[in-house]
Amino acid sequence: MKIRLAVQLCIGVVGLAAPLAAQGSRWWSWPADPDPQAVERGRPEFVRSCGRCHADNLTGTAKGPNLIRTARLRKDADGTAVAAVVRAGIPARTAGGSAADGKAMPSFQLADEAMSDLIAYMRWAVQKYDRVSPGAPPDDYPVERLLTGNAAAGKAFFNGAGGCNACHSPTGDLAGIAKKYPPVFLQARFLMPRPTKPRTADVTLPSGEKVSGELKVLNTYDVTLVSGGKTLTWPAEQVKVDVHDPLAPHRALLPKYKDDDVHNMFAYLWTLQ
Template structure:
């Protein structure tokens, strides 16, 4: 019996070499960006807003597909030069450089919006520490809960200025101190039943139908809420911070921050 011989398929061509890493485009000239902003604001801001995010008539250009696909003014240039009469946009006789400046500013604004999380706080310690100390000991009533020789002793050595200010203005309601059964927590519920029996502990749930908490021993308690009870009290050890926010002026905030950073 004759053997059936088949031709072998040729070996596949070698894989193409990987693409070279693309170099990100260079940042636009800051002077061009500044000129573009000035030109845009004076000529286009009345429709598109001074920040190009939309105005009374013009759309948001930072989300515009035309702008996003633009390269150095090539896409937006014809629109600027000829306008869009059907949409109420007039033509603007800008030079090629002016169009490029506007494009650079728009793309710079888009990049800044995209990278907003990279914003760096430079310095918030701009207040008067003496005025902050006076407010701390006086009108702020801070000494009713805090002591610079007690809980706040050396606080500035533990936290930077940004963190200190944040703890003052945005207190952490998940804060806990100590260990059960003597642990102190920021928020707690006290639930009192119609019988007079009460339970206190860490909040687990509170809505129109149910209240639940975990007591200091770790036991979970849940109660249905009806027109007859139980009575629920919310104990907030940080309520003074919330009340303070209604009275603090901008100057008070900076003065208090400047004082707190001295507590090393």
């Protein structure tokens, strides 16, 4: 049972550890990035022995300090300084201490290999803390956090102020939408979907002739259309361009959302299971 669990953990979380290591060249690190296998072997030991006071992610609790911010961990090139503390514990600075043995931090006797795995996990946690991207939340972001709105109010917005029902239907294109996407993804994409159709444009040439097609380039200087299988480019200053953006209604709606509308709309769409 124990072994099976360890294997499952390994498979389940290796994917998390690997990308951090792969980014190594952009970042400061110890002489070597922690080995993902060692990280997963060290994780349960840390959670069991250290997490209660230092938090499983090393950011500290009322009982024990934040280890992410300690020089001892970050500057310990070969792991010996951290191992020494784990094995010796830390004597209580004040009478009584906090641990059963009277120490401020109890000592833990680990074999060399287990110690090296424990340190690999701690290093991985530091890297995870430092290197996190500020982008979208992960797909497993809990739906409970997003469900602060009122589904009935969301439905009213959908059919009323939002005007969503002009293009969408809960029994048509949106049927079962809540099952199709992770909740945090659904919330971002109902506000601004990823385009499924390209932008098109009507280009009016100096002669008055009109050409329509898929818009490939539009900037200060160039307009490029694909029309009838041909790629056509004009200087932007010589033509008139009418762009048809399939997402235009979504763009126009963004400034109109009131605070609650977003959460009400999400609550409503989440009912479309």
